[in-house]
Every structure is written in C-alpha cells, then in structure tokens.
Amino acid sequence: LSTGASPDEVEDKPVQVTVHSAGGKQHTLTGTVDFASRVIEGVSNYRQFRVSVLVDNPKTVDPATKKESWAIQPGAMASLLIDLSAPAAKPAAPAPAGKAGTKAAPVGTSRVETRKPATPER
Numbered sequence: 326l327s328t329g330a331s332p333d334e335v336e337d338k339p340v341q342v343t344v345h346s347a348g349g350k351q352h353t354l355t356g357t358v359d360f361a362s363r364v365i366e367g368v369s370n371y372r373q374f375r376v377s378v379l380v381d382n383p384k385t386v387d388p389a390t391k392k393e394s395w396a397i398q399p400g401a402m403a404s405l406l407i408d409l410s411a412p413a414a415k416p417a418a419p420a421p422a423g424k425a426g427t428k429a430a431p432v433g434t435s436r437v438e439t440r441k442p443a444t445p446e447r
Contacts, residue, residue, distance in 0.1 A: 330409055332361035332374055337413035340378050341406040344397050352396040356380030358407060378405065 335358050344352045360377040367373050382397045397403070 329372075330407070332363050332365075332376075334409055335376060335407050336361040339408045339411050340380075341408075342378060342380050343404045343406075345402045345404070346396075346398055352385065354380045354382075354396065376405070 338358050340356050340358050342354045342356060344354065346352065356379050358376055359379040362375040365372050365374045380397070382395050384393045385396050386393050
C-alpha cells in the first residue's frame, strides 16, 4: 500500500497473494491476513512489520511436462495486496471431507510471510 497501514488495520483483512515461482510463472491466490505483528521495525518512511497470511495452496499442473506441484513452494517470493476497505474476513466454515477442490497444502507450505511498510501511529 502506498499510504501504509498499522497492524490493527490489516489483521483479518482479505488479501491477494501473487506467488512468483521458477520459470517466471505466477499464481494469484486469495486469503486472509491471519496475524500482524505489533513489533514495528525501522525508522521514518521505512517502518515495517511482519504479517502472516492464510491461503489455500492448490496443486497445479505444468502444461508442458504434465507434472503436478503446489502453487506455493518453500522459499518462493510473493507480493501481497491487502484490501483495507473491505470488512474483516470471517473464518470460512470447514469444507466437507472429500469435497473436490478443497484440499489444503501440507503444513509449512500454506503460509506466506512478507514485510509491509507501516505508518506512524497518529
């Protein structure tokens, strides 16, 4: 965000995550800001804080090789777009077991962490 935001303003907000993977591929996923650290680092215009985002990590199929892989791979770079104008997201109800398209990634590959500039408290 060009204007920055505080941890309280981003927590529980909807987020669009664009994952940049090998070969210039991109995957855009939607989720929710799960946690925003109250520890703000840096000075002046370079203040930042850590956030954690929850997203489903679908499997994708490479059209050339026909191999399956997770959209989010460990160590992948990602960018976040947090919608501050939206109301806080409500937790989704768990999907029924065995329903197609609802499988989550193994633990450790479904979180994306990044840093985002924060504005000084007013």
